[in-house]
Amino acid sequence: MAAYLKPVLKHGLVTALALSLVLTFISPLLAGAMSVDVTTAKSNETGTGSVLGGEPTRVTWEALVGDGEQVSAVRVELPEGSSITDDSSVKVTVLEGTTRLSPENTAVMNKGDASVDVSFAAPLQPGQRLRLEMYKVSLPNVNGEVTLSGTYTLANGQVLDLAPSPAIEVTHASTAEKISNWLGEQPAVQAWNSVTFLRLFFQPELIVSSIPIVAVGWLISLGLVLVGFPLAIPIGLIAAFMKIARARILHVLAAIYTGVVRGTPLFLQIYIAFFGLPLLGIDINQYVLAIIVLAVNSGAYLCEIFRAGIQSVPNGQFEAARSLGMTGPQTMFYVIIPQTIRRVIPTMTSEFILLYKDTSLLAAVGVMELMLYSRSIVSLTGNMTPYIVAACFYLIVTLPLIRVVGNLEKRLALADSGGSAPKKKGRKNRRGAFAQMREEIAVNTEQAAEELQEQVRIEAHVDDASGPLDMDEALDELQDGAAVDAQIADADERGAQR
Template sequence: MNKTPCFPPVFSGSALRALGRLASVVLAAMMLLALVPASALALDTAKCTARPNGSTGSEVYGGTETRVTWEGQAAADEAITGLSIVFPRGTTFNDDTTGKARITLLTADQSQRLGFLDADYSLDGETFTATLDEPAQAGGYLRVEIYGVFFPVAGGEMALNGSYALEDGTTLPVEDIQPLTVTGVSTTGQITSWLSDQEWVQAWNSNRFLRMFLNPVIIVDSFPIVFQGFLMAVAIVAIAFPLAIPLGLCLSLMRMAKLRVLRGLASLYVNVVRGTPLFLQIYIAFFGLPLAGLSIDKFPLGVIVLAMNSAAYLCEIFRAGIQSIPAGQNEAARSLGMNAAQTMIFVIIPQTVRRVIPTMTSEFILLYKDTSMLAAVGVMEVVMYAKTIVASTGSITPYIVAACFYLVITLPLAKVVGRLEARLAGGGRRRKRQGGAGAARPLQGTDSAGVTAYVTDALTSQPVIKNDAPDAGR
């Protein structure tokens, strides 16, 4: 029979009892540590905000003065003696920032203010530092208000950093400061901000009439916005007027056609369009066509309405110009072998265009001003942009800015029209003085060998001699 071998015990009874007592002590120590509240490792940020500095809304703009408020909760065993907040590079401050800053001690639930803390404030570049005269209450809830802060003009996410000092001289970081969102400011915004601080602007705006109609700040602020509408209006006219010219010319030829049907259709169109207000035509197009199931975007529809309206007026302008050409011009061209179409294209129309250029320029001016009516149907042109700003500011100044954009086009063109009319009138007087017995007639025969015809040049209105005599050898 085999016997199981016996090994000596590794631990004796006394050793096991000692290990048990040691384990009991360790367990008791761990339980005591669990009951003791843990100390905070850092000053925790409750919130960090910047006061909105725009005229409306809740946005914070760069380059404009604002106030930054930081709030944080200290640990129960931390008595803070100093606090530093580092702002982003490019941040500037007012001269009185250190004089207006303050630190407030609040209850833990922020429901009650315990008092303001005395402190010395200093600025070193982008770093704001507050040194307390006496350590703050341990575990206190602190609010720091920093006035006269100017974030960089470019804007963006502004990350702030911070640190705080304890009684024993230990410096620890401020945790969890959320970045601030700052809206960038354009050059126009910087100018308006500068103007708002000028004494002469404040004195100017103290007058109710000047503030309502000629507010310098609103003039600068609304200029780039209304300029967008100016570009839209110019684009509408730049497309509508070239479309109206051939349509108006075709209508004028139809009104002078021999076929009664063509004359009737052209006369009906011209009389209806000229006899009804453009404003009504715009309303019919923008509100009537969608009801009929035809949907067109506002921009092309506005171009079409203005082009069709202007074509009716250009029709009468071209018709009057064609009828002002002497009948001898037509006879001279026909005697040279031109048919009716060639005569109209190469002789009559070139002279007509030259004569009606001043009137066409006036029609262009009227068409440009008529784009303002499209604001009633939501087309974002000059008046519509100005109307939007007026609604938000309560000032009439944006309408004055809009008027300037109209004058930029109309005044130079009116000057051009005056010079063209004076030039045409002067040319007519010179030709009249040069006339008389020896003046060229529309058509003049010479001899049986050939025909020498005097045809007025389409551009200069000067007689051009065309010799159709056959060669001597024929």
């Protein structure tokens, strides 16, 4: 660089510095300039918060008229690549503080350069807020931030630039959203949607775009019940043992637990747990709390199912096992429980189905599950289709299970009536497994009884004449597995109670 330039440069730098200092000093005085303080776009991707480029959205733009300015017209320019169509509209709102004013105005949307012109008969005064809602406009299809620019005209005709607006984050459309948009353009789909009922309940575009969102809720609901139900089993078992225990205090405690839980709606229990516990200073993660509530609720019903299952085993078997010298717990685990399990599996499956459906009640307290995910789309679109999608997600779990329960019950009825299962192709294996289980139980019981019989003969000085006879009778009863399912059926009925 030539030496003679240096002073000039130096001088220039100093001037620039001084100028910027002055500017910084003056800028508060220039704050009179109309300031754009809000620019947002409504999410147009189903269920998420994202704003998709290239798809219609609602853009909200707000600006405050600066001190000493009177604004007679505003021009807002959407970023390059945006589009305004015949469907687009703009709503103009003017506020003074929080009071809505209704000044005479004309608003024009220019399709050519994607801009909006608003002019006022009487200029806007300092401190007034102009709010524009631009419906059905598309922002550029980019991944990143976009800003709106524009100009405004003062009452004296002077045209000034608007400072760049706060940025709006725009993303590309997802696959489901693209399919959904493509579907919406198909004539067949448009014809289908022209029927009010089909549009409101079976809108194809919305089915496609809501499936990925509702699926997330489905996984959460399934997760809640898959964790909650296994937790309910030990709760139910312990309560069932307490109920049949001799100690009165245990019996009373279990009766209170099942009485209160079964006697009040789950909906109420959820409210109390979610709104009551935090006020007592117990702060638990809402999903954990949801699991606890579900487990405690289901435990009470399972308790009754288990108790009924245990008590459905004829009393003679207890007596037989005990007379064989089995201890109480031995009787329970080797004789009673194996038979109980077989009997309660259908009812337990029904209970699982009920609990899975009942996760929907958690929506009331804001646990994001299947129901709430679909409702969030319903409230966004005013369309019921996501509920239908949700129904399908419930059904893909419940329908196969209902079938399983039906089959299990049929088998149980057959086994109990002593008839052999009718042979049917392709079901042999499952039926076989069941018969095998039954045989195993019979064999185990027989073995145990024989071993004990032996022991009893040797050690317990049994009367030779009566002993073996009683044993045979007892064994007959043990292997009989007589059908006393009335209590099970009683437990079944509770499905209708809820």
